[in-house]
Amino acid sequence: MPLRPALATAACAALLLLVAAPSAPADSTALADPKETVTIDSVGTMAADGTVTLSGTYRCVDNVGPVYVSSSIGQPSENYRYSIGGTPAVCDGKLHRWENTSRPSPTTLKHGKADVEATIVELHPVGILPLPRFHALMKEDITLSKA
Template sequence: MRTSGSRVTLAAFSALAATTAFTAPAAATVFNQTVSVRSEAHIDADGTITLSGTYRCEQPSPDGTIQIKAALVQGDVHLGIGAGRAVCDGKDHDWHAHATLAYTPQVHAGPARVTAELQEIHLSGLMPSSLDTVAADEKAVEVVDHR
């Protein structure tokens, strides 16, 4: 019995489509996420530093939430700052991260590197089960001191 080439091709594509449909992860993230860092960070009169930028994200998977994390590196100082939970509606939003310099007084006016990340936290009940970085930006910034 002889099978035509088009039938074999059709069968192969059907099998591939079925495999793809049944092996896709149930909690897949939509990867239309972006985050950016502004080129300046500011130290306010009260000794608080502010990092900022923009982000855009889609609704995370049903068992997850998106948070924004920022970090500043200047010389030997590494300052990590949480910027809060993201609003994931597909629109552009500003983010701001604030931290006191009481424990890192070495941060000063001048060049630094800032990294921002959108992180998807997957929950298992009330506890986080995994953390995935879905977007990141790193930029050389100028720290401006307003004290």
């Protein structure tokens, strides 16, 4: 296999592992650079077909590899989290908006209270494999409303 497709495949595999990875501890934000932040809007939406949209802001300042804002959602009545997209991020020190949309299937999400985690994660090149480097993490209770 040529090197370039192999690296692209490795990057995709690493990103999939990040989406499936367990949540970081709530106190992990204490390790984040104070110039790097991610916020979550207090209201997310869910369309009639189950498509969920989450949004917020982010700021990151330094990267070597590609950076994404990933998000997941869960509800108090469930022991299950749903991954909701991954938006490419620009680490230029400026405040940017992010919005992730996905239609988890199957889903038991309902309108109402939910908790969302958003993470700025970089696929940092180490040797030939990119490894995750976390820039910021936020966990927030939101309201999931009709779109």
